[in-house]
Amino acid sequence: MTLNEKQIELIDEFSIFDDWMDKYQYIIDLGNELTPFDEAKRTKDRIIEGCQSQVWLDASFDGNVMHFEADSDAIITKGIIAMLIRVLDNEKPEEIAKCDFHFINEIGLYEHLSPTRSNGLASMVKKMKMAALMAVGQKG
Amino acid sequence: METTGKRKFNLREIREDFPALRQTVYGKNLIYFDNGATSQKPQYVIDAINKYYSKDNANIHRGVHHLSQKATNEYEASRKTIATYLNAKHTHEIIFTKGTTEGINLVAFSFGQLLQKGDEIIISAMEHHSNIVPWQMLCERVGCVLKVIPINKKGEIIYDEYLQLLNDKTKLVAVSHISNSLGTINPIKKMIDEAHKVGAKVLIDGAQSIQHTKIDVQALDCDFYVFSGHKVFGPTGIGVLYGKEAILNKMPPYQGGGDMILKVTFEKTTYNELPFKFEAGTPHIAGAICLGKAIEYLNQFNIEDLEKHELELADYATDLLLTFEGLHIIGESKKKTSVVSFIVDGAHPFDIGTLLDKQGVAVRTGHHCTQPVMDFYKIPGTVRASFAFYNTKEEIDYFIAALDKAITMLR
Ligand SMILES: Cc1ncc(COP(=O)(O)O)c(C=O)c1O
Numbered sequence: 273m274t275l276n277e278k279q280i281e282l283i284d285e286f287s288i289f290d291d292w293m294d295k296y297q298y299i300i301d302l303g304n305e306l307t308p309f310d311e312a313k314r315t316k317d318r319i320i321e322g323c324q325s326q327v328w329l330d331a332s333f334d335g336n337v338m339h340f341e342a343d344s345d346a347i348i349t350k351g352i353i354a355m356l357i358r359v360l361d362n363e364k365p366e367e368i369a370k371c372d373f374h375f376i377n378e379i380g381l382y383e384h385l386s387p388t389r390s391n392g393l394a395s396m397v398k399k400m401k402m403a404a405l406m407a408v409g410q411k412g
Numbered sequence: 413m414e415t416t417g418k419r420k421f422n423l424r425e426i427r428e429d430f431p432a433l434r435q436t437v438y439g440k441n442l443i444y445f446d447n448g449a450t451s452q453k454p455q456y457v458i459d460a461i462n463k464y465y466s467k468d469n470a471n472i473h474r475g476v477h478h479l480s481q482k483a484t485n486e487y488e489a490s491r492k493t494i495a496t497y498l499n500a501k502h503t504h505e506i507i508f509t510k511g512t513t514e515g516i517n518l519v520a521f522s523f524g525q526l527l528q529k530g531d532e533i534i535i536s537a538m539e540h541h542s543n544i545v546p547w548q549m550l551c552e553r554v555g556c557v558l559k560v561i562p563i564n565k566k567g568e569i570i571y572d573e574y575l576q577l578l579n580d581k582t583k584l585v586a587v588s589h590i591s592n593s594l595g596t597i598n599p600i601k602k603m604i605d606e607a608h609k610v611g612a613k614v615l616i617d618g619a620q621s622i623q624h625t626k627i628d629v630q631a632l633d634c635d636f637y638v639f640s641g642h643k644v645f646g647p648t649g650i651g652v653l654y655g656k657e658a659i660l661n662k663m664p665p666y667q668g669g670g671d672m673i674l675k676v677t678f679e680k681t682t683y684n685e686l687p688f689k690f691e692a693g694t695p696h697i698a699g700a701i702c703l704g705k706a707i708e709y710l711n712q713f714n715i716e717d718l719e720k721h722e723l724e725l726a727d728y729a730t731d732l733l734l735t736f737e738g739l740h741i742i743g744e745s746k747k748k749t750s751v752v753s754f755i756v757d758g759a760h761p762f763d764i765g766t767l768l769d770k771q772g773v774a775v776r777t778g779h780h781c782t783q784p785v786m787d788f789y790k791i792p793g794t795v796r797a798s799f800a801f802y803n804t805k806e807e808i809d810y811f812i813a814a815l816d817k818a819i820t821m822l823r
Contacts, residue, residue, distance in 0.1 A: 293767070293817070293821075324777060325760060349762070
């Protein structure tokens with residue numbers, strides 16, 4: 273599946289809910305399913321401080337594709353992280369660097385990624401892209 | 413009661429006065445419990461804003477023309493309304509500012525100019541960042557020392573520690589009347605009297621008290637009292653610094669510009685008298701006029717009636733909240749205003765806030781600009797419901813049901 277197909281798949285999954293609480297229940301479920309972050313990995317260099325909730329991100333490049341692991345102390349934030357990881361994990365850095373995360377808007381979760389929202393997610397997306405750009409540089 | 417000529421407290425009629433309360437969010441009726449952050453505005457204030465810009469708009473204190481006179485008169489009338497409401501001795505003791513934050517910064521700068529290295533300033537551990545950072549900046553600038561009155565687990569000032577901190581080096585005590593994150597009402601009258609005994613001045617941060625309780629600055633004998641218009645049913649961008657005449661006269665101006673001068677030459681400028689000395693530049697004229705209208709609106713009522721209803725709401729909400737397993741109220745002073753902060757085991761405040769929002773309930777989550785308070789309790793933040801007199805018990809019932817649903821989803 274391409275990166276964009278994964279986004280469309282997520283949009284489809286959410287399209288069955290017309291109630292906000294159902295949407296959020298699904299986000300919470302996704303958050304709960306996300307592989308928990310190793311306690312040992314919750315280090316200062318991986319933390320992205322938000323005003324309200326915190327995010328930890330670990331990004332790596334295996335020479336071919338990117339790998340992401342992330343976590344948050346807030347479960348809704350974690351659910352959105354799970355979606356971002358589903359879309360971006362195992363993708364080539366070139367693809368990630370130019371990706372536009374339209375699914376967030378289309379699902380109606382824009383507020384969570386707006387730069388003024390103090391949950392660390394906007395900075396996390398920036399860091400994911402940065403990691404991908406650096407990987408592109410490494411290859412080049 | 414009728415003899416006082418005050419408007420009767422009728423909740424249904426009061427709610428009619430606030431158009432913002434009549435709306436839906438995400439298809440649900442809006443329940444606005446974020447009054448600690450800002451209050452909604454009565455139609456009376458909204459109409460006054462509209463009227464000002466439609467009919468009276470002109471710059472003040474400078475034009476000879478009709479409109480300028482009219483705007484000036486209304487601006488000064490508002491100052492008088494506020495002075496009367498606070499029972500200030502003189503109308504020129506009322507300085508218009510942008511809000512609480514600017515009022516504190518003004519005092520930190522101008523009063524700060526009178527301080528010297530080694531002088532001490534006392535604040536409390538429950539202050540809003542606005543009543544911490546300006547003092548830290550002053551300390552850096554002048555070399556003063558900042559002392560902090562600790563709080564106990566209930567979220568109350570430890571009074572004995574306060575007395576210990578006072579000494580003849582203390583030049584200023586700056587404390588909140590009511591804490592925005594804990595709801596605690598501080599014993600400011602006693603604190604002011606104690607501070608005066610060592611010759612210190614006292615600034616009261618009234619951001620969370622002006623909207624809940626009657627303020628009489630002469631009875632309190634505070635040297636400064638600051639508040640924000642937007643928290644007392646008035647516009648944003650306007651606030652008040654009350655200061656005693658004698659002290660304000662000693663303080664140098666805060667900002668330079670138009671209106672604050674008597675005569676300017678390149679050699680020497682002489683400053684205008686109070687209150688203009690502290691109001692440089694074109695002020696927020698509409699804001700100032702409409703803040704006066706907000707105070708007029710509030711003053712139709714017996715504020716004790718409003719206070720009583722608000723406290724009933726807070727008690728009602730607290731009792732219901734305590735029925736949740738693993739819910740902890742943060743701020744358990746016996747003397748509290750209508751602010752209820754809480755945390756829930758196993759549910760992050762941010763998640764609770766998000767799920768309440770989607771059900772139409774507006775609360776505040778996070779550290780509420782009081783990070784030291786959160787550090788004290790070792791928590792990332794709280795969920796805070798803060799009630800105004802236009803809120804109802806039915807709204808609290810809905811909020812409790814919504815919270816129950818949120819917690820069930822999160823655990
Ligand atoms: C106790 C307290 N002090 C100061 C402020 C700052 O007020 P403003 O942002 O209106 O200047 C607030 C506002 O939340 C407050 O609650």
